[in-house]
Amino acid sequence: MIVETVTLLTMMLFALLVIHSRMLRQAVIHLAVFSLLTAFLYLLLAAPELAIAEAAIGSGLVTLLYLASLKRNPVYTIAVLAEGHSYRMTNAYLGYMQHMRAMRDIRHFFRRREYEPQIVFSEKTLEEALQFPSFDLVIREEKEGISAHGSSQSYILEELEMMFIIHGTGSNINIVRHDVRMEGQ
């Protein structure tokens, strides 16, 4: 009795986590745990056949399917440059950059389009960072606001620019599009 109650409550917790997690991958893993708990509950309620099916399909196949379809929903890496100023790479500076208004806007933009924004800090120069394969957007702090650099072939950057034109931002942000040649194009 007590085990069933605890299982049900944990299932509720994981169901809420699935709904409220902001990262889709996390939600999928929570869904798998939820499914496993459902299988355990079936076992407690003396339905072992259903438990086996639920464990194999719910937490095995469905999780794989979701993860495979999430491949179309990739992680978007935003690189923040502290070029030539390695003394800047302190925790205070990182916190300041992460809570800046423009950075919050950018992250919100990607979240709303269901991308997973990932912010990295790098000591590369702008040229190196633009050539680096896993950086999708490069952000550098200038004297007047910040500037965002990206490929001219990226349609996401175009949408980001449109959003800044339509909604405006509190801080100066200046989007620069570089003509970087893509592989195979």
Next chain:
Amino acid sequence: MINNSRSVQDLPEQSLILEVVIGFLYPFMLLLGFFIILNGHHSPGGGFQGGSVLAALFIARYIVFPVHDISNDIMHIFQRIFLAMILLTPMLLLFSGFIHRNPEFRSWYLLMMNILIGLQVGLELGVAVLRFAFFEGVGKTWHL
């Protein structure tokens, strides 16, 4: 080069953890799948449950080794053959009264049906998931 969103690579091509864990679990999963199928008629389990374990095995294998050494079409044809056999076996054995006249063959009949259903479900789910992975833009290399 700057990647656009379509070619972002957030993970390395082959995850070592997945490779080692799936390689270790592979024979046990195979054993578990056939155990569930073969003991379905007198203990929990059966064709469908064991078949889905086998399908998970197919997919795990494909994730670790994304090679197309088994063609989807051949799997599909075999799945159809097993489906036809699932329909034919009761017609020939059960509805003709053979099992009724010889009750000592009943557990053999159930075992045979379990094996057929297990193989059919395994192939069918495997084909469905692999086709989904292939056509939904994930392509030939599919790493989670």
